[in-house]
Amino acid sequence: MRPPKKAKDRSExxxxxxxxxxxxELRWREWMRRIEAVLFASAAPVAREDLGRVVGQGVSIDLLIEDLAADLEGRAFEIAQVAGGWMFRTRTAYAPAIRAAADMGDQLLDLSEFDVAVLAAIAYHQPITRDGLKDIFGKEISRDLLGRLHARDLIGIGPRAPRRGAPYTFVTTDAFLAAFGMESLRDLPDPEQLGDAGLAARA
Structure with missing residues (x-):
């Protein structure tokens, strides 16, 4: 799993x-606003190290985030801790409004149930080969489907499997964690819950 993207080393x-x-009190408020600005400007989770570059030495990023989250109570968006960093995301209650107002064709909402099932299988069994996915689903998983998931950066290429032919394996990415609002793979739901929902296919 790749770590959150970090800014290049540079002096400020x-x-x-x-x-x-x-x-x-004003110093603390200014640090909060700096963190807010950095998160607002970033499309990916921002690592603690990067947030630490805009506040005083030894200042608690966690406490600043807590105070900023409290400031956002009642707003349509919130701070989420995902993929080892923090990012802004819209509260789930407003997802229907976003779908009604915007073209979300290129977003995760456009994934089919089977696409999500394949993502779930990769998440639970990574690193996994195409043959491994075939064993789970009882049929070949098309290269086209895997290519679409890879193009969205939801999956990446893992280490080669230690067997004849050394086939490539697939793993999930930080973008996968961010898309599903998870901090790490430990936040994956119980596989039985996904099975009951018809999404896990014996994952």
Whole structure:
């Protein structure tokens, strides 16, 4: 699993991180707003290390995030901890409004039930080969389907399997975690729940 994307090492000579000229309460508020700005500008989860570059040395990112989350109570979006970092996401209650107002054809909402089932199988059994997926579903999984999931960055190529021919394996990505609102694979639901919903196909 790839770690969250991190900014390139670079100095920030024009950014006053410590804000010693401000009183403590205003300093804290400014750090919160900086984190808000960074999360707002990023389409991917932002790692703790990157957020630490815009606040004072030794300042608790977790406490700043907690206070910012409290500020967002009652808003249509929230801060989510996913894939080892943080990002803004729309609250689930507003998903119908988004679908009604916007073309979501290229988003996850357009995945078929079988696509989600294949993603679930990869998530639970990774790294897994096409033959492994065939064993689970009882049929070949098309290269086209796997290519579509790969093009959306929901799956990636894992290590080669240690057997004759050394076939490629498939693994899920940080984009998969972010798309499904998970911090790590430990947040995957119980496989039996997916089976009851018809999404796991013996995953």
């Amino acid at each position: 000579p024009d950014l006053d991180r410590e804000l010693t000229d401000l009183p403590p």
